[in-house]
Amino acid sequence: MAERVYGEREIELLRQVLASRNLGALSGKFTPMFEEKFARLVGTRYAVAMNCAMSVLHASLMCAGVGAGSEVICDSLFIFGALAALYTNALPKFVDIHPVSHCLDPDKLEVAITERTKAVVVTHAWGLPAEMDRIVEIAHRYKLVVIEDCAHAILATYKGRYTGSWGDIGSFSFQASKQMSLGDGGMATTSNEQLANKLDLHSGAPTFHSVAHGLHYNYRLNELTSAVGIAQLEQLPDFIKGLQKVAGYYDQAIAGCSYLVPQQFPGSVSTYHLWAATFDGERYGLSLAGFKNFLEREKITEFVNLGYTGMPAYKHPVIKDKLAHAFHCQENQPGIDYCDGLCPVAERVIPRILLTSTVIPEEKAQENAERLYQALRKLEGK
């Protein structure tokens, strides 16, 4: 089952919230219950619910003491960690990705650390966990706070341990396209009591009565969303099995095509926010432009995206054109050079990434996988 279902359980819990006549997170019981169940599932001591994952990333960096004059290391595929760094007036420092896993490459991490570095945001790309043991070891040697961006990777495992329990803080998204779709919403996970208390302030303040003891944000998650979250959590393991089954059909469709490399990494088990592979055809005489035209002609692009954003995070206008205060504040001078060629693997690989949604009915996935398989046979002249 890889289709979204909201059923009787959701309605029952929503009815209970409405009957409680308390829809707000501050004194309700559903948001704390959602947090407790989420922490237990992921294997952390605490979980703090917020209104979206960008709020979690922002609050996490604030809790890590990041601000003007700081640098935050981010992988070069995704923009979200960099945006959160800019929210705090810190500068993002981009590290290259691994060509097959698409996650931050730990071999490139240490050289990016400076005396300004405070935190590392590492994204588990498309649902596949990054090499967390090495990343955490290097980062902690330099006393950096490790934030896992788990927006794509709920219940994914690396070496048998869940994403969101490896770093100091895990950040999950419940935005509509994610495995757990609550419309919007986010969750921070941590086993560090101090960080949990700090995160809590951003998910609970300011209130009508409270004295403002610091600059805290209102990133609360309401009771209605939490109630649906509790119901969805109960179905999550089965739903994920459905996504993994769908991904298996696409893996089979490209098996034996040496010019398409499925996204994988030893020790990592993906929960497939998206199924992903990398086009590596040039070495077999296939050009990227030719492959793209072929996919369009065969209408494979109806369900497969080739190239994601087409660019590494540092080529997005917000970075390239310095569209944030952080780039101009005194504390961040002389700044960071976001030049072309900064992360050569990301520059080469991103336009070659194939992506397809796993949240579709199983029969449709089988049909799409068969269309892909037949098209690739045609490409190979078989």
Ligand SMILES: Cc1ncc(COP(=O)(O)O)c(C=O)c1O
């Ligand atoms: C990797 C990643 N991180 C963070 C976010 C932000 O999530 P949200 O929409 O819940 O703020 C997204 C959303 O697409 C994402 O894909």
